[in-house]
Amino acid sequence: MKKDAYHVCATCIHFRAFRSNSKMKYICNRLLYETKPSYSFSCWEPKEHVKKLMKKRGGHNE
16 A cells, blocks of 8 residues: 555644544644644654554555
């Protein structure tokens, strides 16, 4: 699989999700910016389990 298939905020080490006033909020801890799980930024750094999945499914060595 291509890297782009995983390159979304929800798979990044900087992504944080929390509940506020019964609503879900999504924040990029690096950019200190409200985001959505499907958004993508150039500072993306995949979580460890995503790196393993990318390697397993697509042969990526990142």
